[in-house]
Amino acid sequence: MPETKRTVAVLTALSLEYNAVRAHLTDVETLTHPRYGTKAKLGQLPDSPWQVAVINMGEGTLTAATLTERVLTWLDPEAVLLVGVAGGLKDDIGIGDVVIATKVYSIHGGKQTPDGFLVRPEAWRASHRLEQAAKEALGDTTDFQTYFKPIAVGDVVLADRKSELAEHIHTHYNDAAAIEMESSGVTQAVHLAGEAGALIIRGISDKADPNKSGDDETGSQPRAAANAAAAAVAILRELDPKPVPGQAATDPREGPFRGETYGGDHYDFRKSTFNGSFVAKFVGHRPGDEDGR
Known part of the structure; x- marks a missing residue:
């Protein structure tokens, strides 16, 4: 009996980003949220353990937060990827390059004072x-x-x-390599x-400068979206699903607990080879104990 594939949600803000991800999937079907009508394309990612639900949610942090929460409760994905384009903030990161966000900054929080x-x-x-998984998958990309x-995030096009x-970002978020409009909403919803x-996976489509429109006219957005989608696919092919309760938690040939299974609130080591110190606490009732300790 074939194994049921696990689900990952890929969110996009623009149609060209959505299409770039959709192009990698097979056996695609349309899902419709039964109450709100939100659409998703559910397809298989070849050579991976994943089925991918792609949602074109639209622009902005509030939209991103709302739709991410809806997708989490609707489709129950094991992971959420936000894939698309962004403006570059560093001169040494070129158009078409991909930034994987190690941190997401919300740039508008603060207090205005006389000082x-x-x-x-x-x-x-x-x-x-x-x-x-991303570092392993993308280490040798050419x-x-x-x-x-x-990455810096605000409801503004820079x-x-x-x-x-720009000066505000340079002063207070100096290590940010790109700016866009959705990641803080997605990451906050997933965190909660x-x-x-x-x-967050972003292809650089412009340099966040007055030449942005000129860069867009050269086809930089489709190129950046395609590279971001390719990065997302590589990451998913590297990513292993989480262990399912009652199934082997690791390859029985590997790891410190060889052959163990996870039963929801305990590990079963009866068929395991365990190397290393082990500490256990008795939590049951011994004969003669009045309080079970």
């Missing part, structure tokens, strides 16, 4: 599990350069490197849900 604007930063870190850097906003991990 100036006092920043109150808010940030979310990438899922360690997903980031590790089609584009990949960078693991923070097209002026000399603007007050507490189950799935999130990873």
